[in-house]
Amino acid sequence: MAEATSDFPSVQLHIVTGKGGTGKSTVAASLALALASRGKTVLLCEVEGRQGIAQMFDVPPLPYEERLLAKASEAGHGDVYALAIDAESALLEYLAMYYRLGRAGKALDRFGVIDFATTIAPGVRDVLLTGKVYEAAQRNSRNKGARTYDAIVLDAPPTGRITQFLNVNSELAGLAKVGPIKGQADTVTTLLRSKRTAVHLVTVLEEMPVQETADGVAELKAANLPVGGVIVNLVRPQDLDADARAQLLDGSVDEKGLAKAVGAVGLKAPATLVKQLVAEGRDHAERRRLEDSQRTIVESIGVPTYELPQLAGGADLPGLSELASALCEQGLA
Incomplete structure (x- = not known):
């Protein structure tokens, strides 16, 4: 250790x-x-x-x-x-x-x-x-x-x-x-x-x-x-960076571009798959935003803080x- x-x-x-x-x-x-x-x-x-x-x-x-x-x-x-x-x-x-x-x-x-x-x-x-x-x-x-x-x-x-x-x-x-x-x-x-x-x-x-x-x-x-x-x-785990989270939250993700990339690797129904992935990503981003707001409150308590995965x-x-x-x-x- x-x-x-x-x-x-x-x-x-x-x-x-x-x-x-x-x-x-x-x-x-x-x-x-x-x-x-x-x-x-x-x-x-x-x-x-x-x-x-x-x-x-x-x-x-x-x-x-x-x-x-x-x-x-x-x-x-x-x-x-x-x-x-x-x-x-x-x-x-x-x-x-x-x-x-x-x-x-x-x-x-x-x-x-x-x-x-x-x-x-x-x-x-x-x-x-x-x-x-x-x-x-x-x-x-x-x-x-x-x-x-x-x-x-x-x-x-x-x-x-x-x-x-x-x-x-x-x-x-x-x-x-x-x-x-x-x-x-x-x-x-x-x-x-x-x-x-x-x-x-x-x-x-x-x-x-x-x-x-x-x-x-x-x-x-x-x-x-x-x-x-x-x-x-x-x-x-923090799976998304700040830019990806912002795009998911404001709805600016390029779904057509993603669907094209997914189709290029041979996966079927790329548009449907991308919509599901984007929806899950948005849920994750919203969860991260909530966690960040609560982390700010924890830090404001005024005692040492530690994090465990x-x-x-x-x-x-x-x-x-x-x-x-x-x-x-x-x-x-």
């Missing part, structure tokens, strides 16, 4: 969000691989219970346990580990760590108390989910036997919920004004608002996702949460590696 200076050298926790359908999970996985290519040991986390990481890396569903996904190569690349975090398991771990309720905690789970607690108090649920990420970020040599990570990538909830999800302290204000849960919320919030964290937003060049991205950046800044970059995903073969491991290379070349990783 290309050697380039990272735009976020001091960031340990990379949080990736985006409107549904923009490919935020694909970008999160690609970012993890990009960071690993820098020689870092990376933890890739998900919190929505969709097992998207397992599907992309073609491995069995992830348990509540850190699993190796990509091993370091002889070239000195780092490792990527993965973890699927669920609130129920996080709460059981929390009870065992802070209250030593090992078996008793499991008994509570059997009686449905854990599920009740995390359902009736969604703020608590988010504290538990982000709390596990916090625990992974805070590890050091004193954590005997625990793996330490140079970088953590969180495949987070969508843009419409990201500020609420990360702003755990405010969400718990009416639920826990004192006590250990409140204390954990405060420590998690300190990390999330620090220079060690960056929230990256994924969009595509369409009106609704771009507007949601702009709104998301504004909300994050208002909540004092650190915004990283905007990743424009699924960018289509639409993958011809889908989001498999070779495709993720291709996107990871692009992220390194552009300086996100």
Whole structure:
């Protein structure tokens, strides 16, 4: 992968969000691989219970346990580990760590108390989910036997919920004004608002996702949460130059001349074929014009922007590696 200076050298926790359908999970996985290519040991986390990481890396569903996904190569690349975090398991771990309720905690789970607690108090649920990420970020040599990570990538909830999800302290204000849960919320919030964290937003060049991205950046800044970059995903190939696009849009294409050229190479019904080609070209040109207008809006948001191509073969491991290379070349990783 290309050697380039990272735009976020001091960031340990990379949080990736985006409107549904923009490919935020694909970008999160690609970012993890990009960071690993820098020689870092990376933890890739998900919190929505969709097992998207397992599907992309073609491995069995992830348990509540850190699993190796990509091993370091002889070239000195780092490792990527993965973890699927669920609130129920996080709460059981929390009870065992802070209250030593090992078996008793499991008994509570059997009686449905854990599920009740995390359902009736969604703020608590988010504290538990982000709390596990916090625990992974805070590890050091004193954590005997625990793996330490140079970088953590969180495949987070969508843009419409990201500020609420990360702003755990405010969400718990009416639920826990004192006590250990409140204390954990405060420590998690300190990390999330620090220079060690960056929230990256994924969009595509369409009106609704771009507007949601702009709104998301504004909300994050208002909540004092650190915004990283905007990743424009699924960018289509640029098949037409500016002159060709202009001719297609203003209807000045020389169809007769094209039909003559098509007929000269032996294709049948050249006039009909040319009309179809021109119609498809006009659709492409109109799409490009829309994308250019949305790209201008993205650039006006005022944060670093990056672009990733639409993958011809889908989001498999070779495709993720291709996107990871692009992220390194552009300086996100």
